[in-house]
Amino acid sequence: MATQHSRSAARLMMAPAVILLLGWMLVPLVMTLWFSFRRFLPNRPDIVPGWVGFDNYVRFVTSSAFWPSVQTTLIIVGGALLITIILGVLLALLLDQPMWGQGVVRILVIAPFFVMPTVSALVWKNIFMDPVNGLFAHLWRAFGAEPIVWLSDAPIFSIVLIVSWQWLPFATLILLTAIQSLDSEQLEASEMDGAPPLSRFFYIILPHLSRAITIVILIQTIFLLSVFAEIFVTTGGAFGTRTLTYLIFQRVLESQNVGLGSAGGVYAIILANIIAIFLMRIVGKNLDA
């Protein structure tokens, strides 16, 4: 792909895909921007649509729900990242060991990833966390304890749990392939160098995984920022589980205020970009090495 000719040919070939993707991205973005500067409540014929300048933006941030929702978003994303990466590394280490029925176990571990978020949230809500008939309730009662009403007593933790369960397979899979790419001679060398198992983990395996871990963090953050179904199905945004995404949804669909919701959407884009830039810095550093 070095000559002038082949390069321009390549550009031509890529053009349809680029244009399609650009349109795909630009149309909704421009529409969101457009609506965010307008007063637009389609179900309220008495309110006349029109330009309002930055009104929507000011109202969105000054609403009492804004900062708590940012906080909730960060807690859920951070919590899920923490759990999936720690458990992901441990599971990957475990799955890397030769054991009987390895293939089946691996498929079982990956399975939650194939379950739709709505379904998995329902499964958790009704089968595990139900305060009367849930498995956890039975477990608690078996030990003579008062069952926890998960979704109202520990709502954020419950959602972090559900989301982590869904994303653990992804983290495990990426980390497992990374572990498998570790040169076994390096481990043997460190063994000969007198490193006990724990040191081997911290000095050899973990640094080797750092690149895979940053990739997992990056990809998961992008998806976790927009977690929605799990909240919708379980708490419906009550008990302080309203994330930024959920707040926007409420503004647009529950209060039918498209303008205000769009302004929230723009804030979400900004937040996502701040985090993305932040992460790219770290990832860039890690990927260079």
Added chain:
Amino acid sequence: MGRIVLDKVTKRFGSVEVIPPLDLTIEDGEFTVFVGPSGCGKSTLLRLIAGLEDLSSGHIEIDGADVSTVPPAKRGLAMVFQSYALYPHMSVRKNIAFPLRMAKLDQAEIDRRVSNAAQVLNLNDYLDRRPGQLSGGQRQRVAIGRAIVREPSAFLFDEPLSNLDAALRVGMRLEISELHKRLQTTMIYVTHDQVEAMTMADKIVVLRAGNIEQVGSPLELYNRPRNRFVAGFIGSPRMNFLEGAVAAKHGAHAIGFRPEHLGISLTEGEWRGKVGVAEHLGSDTFLHVHPENGGETITVRVDGEFSARHGDIVYLTPVAEKIHRFAADGLRIQ
């Protein structure tokens, strides 16, 4: 100190016996080379000594202590791997210091030993680089550095030069030999390159399919190979073998003679043949001669000045006292 004794050591992978019962003694300070064709169990044997593989049966003693079940770190051996196995995320300095940190030495002592090793191996300019920023030869030196700082009782090398280009290989070969002369520590060196074996070893162990074919000094193996396999394996180019009537005349099933132990003449000699390929090395020329009686090609080493071209007729005569005789079972006839 580093006297290593293998006593009826065996190794099986599942039902495959890779090392049949094997006895071997490696004296303190000796440079021992394991050679043999690919897959003969050299690496396996080395890893058994290192403790990276469990013995199927038998015992290994280091300096009189039975270490058969002692973990690798406690055997006091250091190993240099074929892939170097450097830690890619650590600087050269940290790589070399790693075994010392694991041994919980104090920082001053670590610094002293690391700078010593860097001095010996010419690594001073690279101490703060990562392994990825070094050439193959430099990586090799770092791997050796990581081994010497531990001051082990013996070094184990598994084909450490096989990833290097020819020129570098010769240089590193000398460096390792020099290191051995200086440290006077036992070294076990695995290779399938018989030139490395001949040039470096105090003692060569020739292996075939896990069996020891012969143990001895390079010249012992060269002059008095115990059987046809060793005779063919040691020496470059390979020894020529003849069977049948010619061999019977010498009272043997087969006779062998090295390319350098053949006289060549343009006018008279024992065998008449036509020159096939001539390999000119400058100092020497290897001629591949096709005998006229239709026997196997004979390689002969002649002076670089000797001019013979493809298709020339030459006469070959083996040096009588340099002929090796072998019985039908391959063993040498004294």
